[in-house]
Amino acid sequence: MEQYEPLEIIGTGSFGLIRKVRRKTDGKILARKEIDYRRMNEKERNQLSAEFSILCELDHPNIVRYYDRHVDKINCMIYIIMEYCEGGDLSSIIKKCKKEGTFLSENTIWHFFTQILRALHECHYGYGKNKCGSNHSQQHITILHRDIKPDNVFLGSDNKLKLGDFGLSRKLNLDREFAQTYVGTPFYMSPELITESLYDVKSDIWSLGCLLYELCALQPPFQAKSQPVLAIKISTGTISPIPSRYSDELYNIIKAMLMVDPNKRPTTMELIKMLNPNKDIAYRE
Numbered sequence: 001m002e003q004y005e006p007l008e009i010i011g012t013g014s015f016g017l018i019r020k021v022r023r024k025t026d027g028k029i030l031a032r033k034e035i036d037y038r039r040m041n042e043k044e045r046n047q048l049s050a051e052f053s054i055l056c057e058l059d060h061p062n063i064v065r066y067y068d069r070h071v072d073k074i075n076c077m078i079y080i081i082m083e084y085c086e087g088g089d090l091s092s093i094i095k096k097c098k099k100e101g102t103f104l105s106e107n108t109i110w111h112f113f114t115q116i117l118r119a120l121h122e123c124h125y126g127y128g129k130n131k132c133g134s135n136h137s138q139q140h141i142t143i144l145h146r147d148i149k150p151d152n153v154f155l156g157s158d159n160k161l162k163l164g165d166f167g168l169s170r171k172l173n174l175d176r177e178f179a180q181t182y183v184g185t186p187f188y189m190s191p192e193l194i195t196e197s198l199y200d201v202k203s204d205i206w207s208l209g210c211l212l213y214e215l216c217a218l219q220p221p222f223q224a225k226s227q228p229v230l231a232i233k234i235s236t237g238t239i240s241p242i243p244s245r246y247s248d249e250l251y252n253i254i255k256a257m258l259m260v261d262p263n264k265r266p267t268t269m270e271l272i273k274m275l276n277p278n279k280d281i282a283y284r285e
């Protein structure tokens with residue numbers, strides 16, 4: 001740990017805190033998640049090691065990069081060294097627009113959406129990078145983020161969006177997952193178990209739809225003062241229109257992702273095909 005010089009705290013969460021650090025070898029600024037594992041119960045400890053094993057599998061320009069991990073047994077601390085995103089999170093950008101009474105341009109929204117979609121596609125359909133030394137062959141892993149929201153999407157120094165905080169994510173390696181569950185033949189696997197796992201994939205799509213809606217309307221699609229009322233609104237799936245300044249194409253993609261029936265929601269693969277590729281090239285210039 002002495003190889004990193006601690007700088008100011010960026011923020012705190014249930015896990016502990018995230019601090020800026022400077023790597024002494026080359027002065028590079030990084031983010032360090034500091035967790036006191038004395039306060040963690042068994043389940044949280046397992047979730048943390050799951051997060052670690054997920055983070056080191058993912059290597060993508062739109063996913064917060066994981067660099068290193070240290071366990072400090074003396075002080076019962078775990079440190080996870082990650083890429084520092086200097087632009088802050090999307091929720092700060094949305095708050096700024098609301099305060100100033102401005103909206104994000106449609107171009108910016110497509111630019112943001114394309115990048116988060118690529119990050120989620122890597123999670124859902126990517127191939128493990130096996131950077132953690134496990135030398136099993138490149139196999140298809142399905143990683144569910146399960147906590148997609150503006151607070152977990154950051155702006156990097158390369159002005160690229162980075163999907164972060166896989167604290168609640170889960171790895172679904174369908175073949176291995178089923179292999180462990182069904183030693184015998186899977187003939188007796190119930191349909192809801194199969195759709196359940198697919199359903200998980202589609203719940204990330206639902207959250208992505210909520211995020212895209214909020215980038216347009218500057219507020220989430222479903223709001224209520226109490227959980228039960230919120231649950232009713234979500235289960236009906238009825239949303240108010242987004243501001244008329246945005247195109248029908250944008251609104252249609254949001255409606256597709258917010259279909260109540262998960263099977264009707266597009267996969268990241270289908271969404272990438274739906275997006276007119278020119279939309280993103282426009283921003284390369």
Ligand SMILES: CN(C)CCCNS(=O)(=O)c1cccc(Nc2nc(OCC3CCCCC3)c3[nH]cnc3n2)c1
Nearest residue numbers: 010011012013018031064082083084085086088089092
């Ligand atoms: C809750 N809000 C007040 C947020 C306060 C802080 N603003 S902010 O908009 O996140 C912000 C401002 C400037 C830089 C960064 N960069 C950054 N932040 C991370 O996590 C933030 C953390 C996530 C869990 C909850 C607490 C905050 C990173 N994780 C890996 N790389 C990271 N780079 C973030």
